[in-house]
Amino acid sequence: MYKVMKYWLMKSEPEAFSIDDLERSPKKTTCWDGVRNYQARNFMREMEIADQVFFYHSSTDPSCIVGIAEVVRKAYPDHTALDPEDKHYDPKSTNANPIWEMIDIKLVRKFDHPLTIEELRDVTGLEKMELLRKGSRLSVQPVRPEEWKIVVGLADRKVKSKKK
DNA sequence: GCCAACGTTGGC
DNA sequence: GCCAACGTTGGC
Numbered sequence: 001m002y003k004v005m006k007y008w009l010m011k012s013e014p015e016a017f018s019i020d021d022l023e024r025s026p027k028k029t030t031c032w033d034g035v036r037n038y039q040a041r042n043f044m045r046e047m048e049i050a051d052q053v054f055f056y057h058s059s060t061d062p063s064c065i066v067g068i069a070e071v072v073r074k075a076y077p078d079h080t081a082l083d084p085e086d087k088h089y090d091p092k093s094t095n096a097n098p099i100w101e102m103i104d105i106k107l108v109r110k111f112d113h114p115l116t117i118e119e120l121r122d123v124t125g126l127e128k129m130e131l132l133r134k135g136s137r138l139s140v141q142p143v144r145p146e147e148w149k150i151v152v153g154l155a156d157r158k159v160k161s162k163k164k
Numbered sequence: 165g166c167c168a169a170c171g172t173t174g175g176c
Numbered sequence: 177g178c179c180a181a182c183g184t185t186g187g188c
Contacts, residue, residue: 011186037171059186117187135169137185 007143008047009054009065009131010105019055019066019110028107029072032140033080034088036100040140044103045075053105054143054151056131057114064114065151073104111155125150 010032012018022030035041051071057064077098080086093099121132130141143151 013186039171061188063187135186137170139185 003048005145006046006048006051007053007145007148008043008051008071009056009141009143010069011056011058011139013059014057015060018057019107022055022069022105022107023110025107029104031073031078031102031104033078033102035078035102035140036081036088036090037139040138041101043138043140043142044101047071047074047103049074052108052148054148055107058139062116062118064116065111065120065155066114067110068108068152069105070108071103072106075101075103078102113155115151115154119154120151123150123154 014020017030022028032044035044049071053069053071054065055067055069057066078088078093078100080088081090081093081098081100082095083089084091090100117131120126120129126132126147129143129147130136130138
């Protein structure tokens, strides 16, 4: 059965886990643990193998989309929610009902020139992008195909940040 | 460091 | 079920 390729964006604070950390990981692959937001989890449940993901560095200066990864494993229980020693432990989560899930992603490529949130705000066609919505805090979010195309185009043309 | 914009919790 | 209080995210 034909499946439509889906596009996503996932945020990470580079101090916690950066795209360079992903590049250094075995097989350039990591599990995306620690998501504790239902909306974000539900988006991860929708992910299929080979879906494409923007890797975004948040809470840094400047915050930017730094590259592309792809989904290599569908949603499965996040074991860190079950471990009382873990920072992301959630007592509501049990083996019978894990509640929280994660996916695996693999690095596709790093952008030569990361796209800052500042320059993305000025781009025609990205006005409705979830990342740019005021007050948006979703750490896992869908990206429209047309938005994906625009952003990748910008990265490929190596457009640098304009001075205001 | 500030604070807007959330999501969650818990008393009622 | 309402909503105030609280905690968190993340741009600035």
